[in-house]
Amino acid sequence: MVIPATYLERIAQIYPAQTFNEIVFNQDGMVNDVVILDGRIVCRFPKHDWAFELLQQEARVISLVSRHVDLQVPQFETVEKDAATYRYIEGIPLSREVLFSLPLEDRNAVMSELGLFLRQLHAIPISEAEKVGIHQSDTNRSTQDWQDFYTDVEEALFPLLMRHQRSAIASHFEPVLSDNLDMDYRPAFINGDIGCYHILFNKEKKALSGIIDFGTAGIGDPATDIAVLLGQYGETLLELMLSGYPSASQYMERARFWAGTFELQWALTGVKNDNKELLLAHLGGARDRLPLCQ
Numbered sequence: 001m002v003i004p005a006t007y008l009e010r011i012a013q014i015y016p017a018q019t020f021n022e023i024v025f026n027q028d029g030m031v032n033d034v035v036i037l038d039g040r041i042v043c044r045f046p047k048h049d050w051a052f053e054l055l056q057q058e059a060r061v062i063s064l065v066s067r068h069v070d071l072q073v074p075q076f077e078t079v080e081k082d083a084a085t086y087r088y089i090e091g092i093p094l095s096r097e098v099l100f101s102l103p104l105e106d107r108n109a110v111m112s113e114l115g116l117f118l119r120q121l122h123a124i125p126i127s128e129a130e131k132v133g134i135h136q137s138d139t140n141r142s143t144q145d146w147q148d149f150y151t152d153v154e155e156a157l158f159p160l161l162m163r164h165q166r167s168a169i170a171s172h173f174e175p176v177l178s179d180n181l182d183m184d185y186r187p188a189f190i191n192g193d194i195g196c197y198h199i200l201f202n203k204e205k206k207a208l209s210g211i212i213d214f215g216t217a218g219i220g221d222p223a224t225d226i227a228v229l230l231g232q233y234g235e236t237l238l239e240l241m242l243s244g245y246p247s248a249s250q251y252m253e254r255a256r257f258w259a260g261t262f263e264l265q266w267a268l269t270g271v272k273n274d275n276k277e278l279l280l281a282h283l284g285g286a287r288d289r290l291p292l293c294q
Contacts, residue, residue, distance in 0.1 A: 001025050007035055007045055010083050014043075028197075031215055036088060042074070044084045052081050054215050059084065060132050061217045065189075069120045071113075072210035091200025091209035096233050098201060106206045108240050113208050114199065114229075115244025122222045124189035129219060137218035139192040143183045146176050146261075153264055156271050172260045181257060185221040192216030194225050196232045223251035227258030234288025 003025045011020075015037075026034040031051045035043040046052050059079040066073050074086040092098065094114075099107055141149075150173045158166050175181035191198075193216045202209040226248055230238055242249055270278030 001027070003035060004033075007033070007043070010045070011035065011037070011043055014078050014083065014085060015041075029213075040088050041077075042086050042088050045082065051215075054138075055079065055084050056081075057134065058214050058217070060134055061214045064124065064128060064132055064134065065121065065214065065217070068124045069117055069211075071117050071208055073214070074210075074212055089200055089210040089212060091202050093197045094199040094201040094208070095196045096237065099233065099237055102206065107237075108243070110201070110206070110208060111237060111240035112244035115241035115248065117208070117211060117244075118191075118194075118222075118225055118241075118248065119245040121191060122188040122225070126187060126189065126219055129189055134189075135218050137190055137192040137220035137224070138216050139190070139224050140220045143176060143179075146173070146183070149261070149265075149268075150177065153268055156268055157264065160271070169264065172257070176257060181253060183254060185223060185251075185254070187219050188222040190217065190220045190222055190225050192218065192220060192224055192228075194228050221251075221254065222248075223254035224258060226251045226255035227262075230255050230259040231262050236288050 003023065020037040022038050024036040024039075026036070029047075031048070031054060032044040032046055035045070037043065044055070046055055056079065059076050062073055062076060066075065072089055074089065076084050076086045078085040094110070099110065102110065153169065158169075161169075176183065191211075191214060193213065194211070198213045199211060200209045201207075226238070229241070266278050266281045270276065270281075
């Protein structure tokens with residue numbers, strides 16, 4: 001995989017006195033390209049013009065979050081319009097497979113630790129976030145947004161789906177379309193995209209080593225974070241998290257709705273943009289999710 005010359009030039013400008021022997025390039029992210037230098041330094045480069053502002057907001061977010069949570073988060077050393085750097089945090093993604101490979105006691109401890117992180121994150125005072133210029137999370141959706149999304153799904157995806165698939169989607173959206181699911185929430189500070197690939201696990205210590213990527217963080221619905229984890233891990237594992245965050249159970253109904261839309265969000269974007277990668281982006285998620293209360 002060829003690293004763009006512009007990235008290498010920026011790295012040389014940021015670290016003019018250093019030579020790096022191992023350079024790893026990662027293009028998996030939707031927003032940023034990542035270059036890892038000698039397993040010590042992470043360089044992130046926004047892929048789109050609109051991603052530049054997200055990088056600036058993320059720097060403000062991490063500065064705030066690091067003062068309120070116990071887990072390690074990136075500490076930016078360089079933040080410029082077109083690049084940011086921070087020290088590499090050791091660890092592997094906390095996948096569902098990794099969790100189920102652990103003895104039950106260790107699995108419980110790790111999920112409890114993750115719950116504590118979310119509890120601390122959601123408890124960050126909104127006033128502090130607003131004071132440093134942190135805005136609403138880009139993940140926020142209103143009831144009208146979901147109604148419009150369902151219309152788009154009907155128009156773009158239903159012609160491609162089988163009858164039982166259309167029926168399942170209609171059933172999932174019915175509580176929202178009929179106003180039977182309360183979508184109101186008390187705003188909290190959220191991550192917005194706490195996927196397993198952003199949760200780092202130390203295999204030797206059998207504990208979390210850090211959380212990376214706060215690009216969608218901001219003020220929003222705490223059920224969003226629960227939904228992302230629900231989509232990644234399923235209900236069985238998520239129940240283990242409640243020991244570290246007991247009050248998260250109040251968000252479960254909205255989280256179940258959110259989690260049931262992720263595949264549709266990827267599919268709709270993929271179909272509209274004729275992008276095969278987006279059509280496949282949902283593969284590998286958990287299927288262990290209860291239906292919404294009707």
